[in-house]
Each structure stands twice: as structure tokens, then as C-alpha cells.
Amino acid sequence: MLNAIEGGLLIEERRRRICEFLRAEGRVTVEALATRFGTSQVTVRADLSALEAAGALVRTHGGALLRQEDDEPLDVKKLKHHAEKVRIAQAAVALIRDGETIILDSGTTTAEIARALRKAELNSINVITNALNVAALLMDVASVRLIVPGGILRRESNSLSGPMAEAALDYLQADRLYLGADGLDPEIGVMTPHLQEAELNAKMIRIARQVVVVADSSKLVRRNISLIAKVEQIQLLITDRGAPAAAVDELRQRGVEVRLV
Secondary structure, X not given: OOOOOOOOOOHHHHHHHHHHHHHHHOEEEHHHHHHHHOOOHHHHHXXXXXXXXXXXXXXXXXXXXXXXXXXXXXXXXXXXXXXXXXXXXXXXXXXXXXXXXXXXXXXXXXXXXXXXXXXXXXXXXXXXXXXXXXXXXXXXXXXEEEEOOOOEEEOOXXXXXXXXHHHHHHHOOEEEEXXXXXXXXXXXXXXXXXXXXXXXXXXXXXXXXXXXXXXXXXXXXXXXXXXXXXXXXXXXXXXXXXXXXHHHHHHHHOOOEEEEO
């Protein structure tokens, strides 16, 4: 239940916690949120209106319900499991060495990797990305040589894909691919609901020496329509300590190194 007062939070953090409460409770009330955060009901209503506009929830009389949709906007996804994604990103950046070429797939976890790269002590690396939000985070980083293949924009994920993007990768090679995941089944592999993005990801895998899946624990044991990579194509998974033990054991038995952060 919502019973502790948490005042003085930044707007984004407060809204992130509202989303966390919704996932835990299924519904929230304006009165309970105002009490918890030590703020006015007017402020809470503004938060709920902003989150509804972003697609995170459905407003009701006196509160809100959790939105039940698979294809959520990126602005909603980045609010979920944020602390876990930050830890995953830090572990991912720790692998990077000067002179390497890396690929950053689209997604909220790879966006956190880009944020971490802004603070990394590196002299020069090459970053290939099909994600416009990732490119925007890295475009002013002096140590990063940025390569963005063309393609057709999918606004929900800020990503470029399609034949033009795939053709651009024909002339590139990479040391490491950081691959996001909508779902990772330990018996099948990495999956996504988006066919065109799956095809581009498959091309990324072919040009990378190492495939590193970066996914919070909510993505494990989840299946989807399009297969991106079989388990045998993954060298490393970086996930959080909430990952199901059985799934972690299965992946390790099948040759995947799993790092829990």
C-alpha cells in the first residue's frame, strides 16, 4: 500500500515511482499519491495527465489504472526498471576499450549505455547505431566517432531499419554489439515484435565479433514474434539480480556468460 511520505523528488523521479506503484498495485489514487509524496493533489493530477499523454497509464475518476499494451512509447519504457538499466549500462561500458568499434542497438537500456559513455574515460571509439536518440546523446562527445546508417524511422523506438540500413552495414565491422531485447527465452533466444528491426539486428550480429545482450530481468523468459538471435549466437548477457535463477542456469549451461549487476 502507499503509506510512506516521499517529498522533494524531481518531477521525472516522482513520475517514475508513480509508474512503479502502478505496476505493483494495478491502480493508484490521487489522494494516496499526494500523501506519499508530500505534495498537492493538483501536482499529482498534473503528473497523471502527463503520464497518460505519454501512454503510461489510463486516467480514472480520482486516480489511474495501469495501461496494458505491448507496444509502449519509448518515453514510457525508459521509466521502467531505470535503476537496473543504469547498472547494466555501467557494466557494459566497463568492457569498452580505446580504439574499439561498438554497435548500440535501439532501446532504453542502450540509451543508458550512451549516457554512461558521455562520462567514460575513453580517448577514441567508433559507435554504430540505428537509434536516433542514442545518436543525439553521443553527437557532441569528442571521443566518439559516430556512424548512423540510414533507413525508415520507427517513431515508437526512435530507430532506423529496413533495406537501406541493412545495406549500410555491408561495409562495416564491429568488435562488440550491445543488443537490446523485448524478450529473451533461454531455450530460444532474443526476440522482438518488430520484423524489420529483427532483420537489421540479425545483420548487426553477423558483423560483430561479440554479441552482448543487455536486458533487465523483466525481459527474461518472455517470448515474442520475431527471433533476433538464437541462444548459441549470444556470448554474454548483462542483466540485474532479479533475473529468474532457472533462466540464468539454463543460459549458462548453453554457453552464455551471464553477469548479474
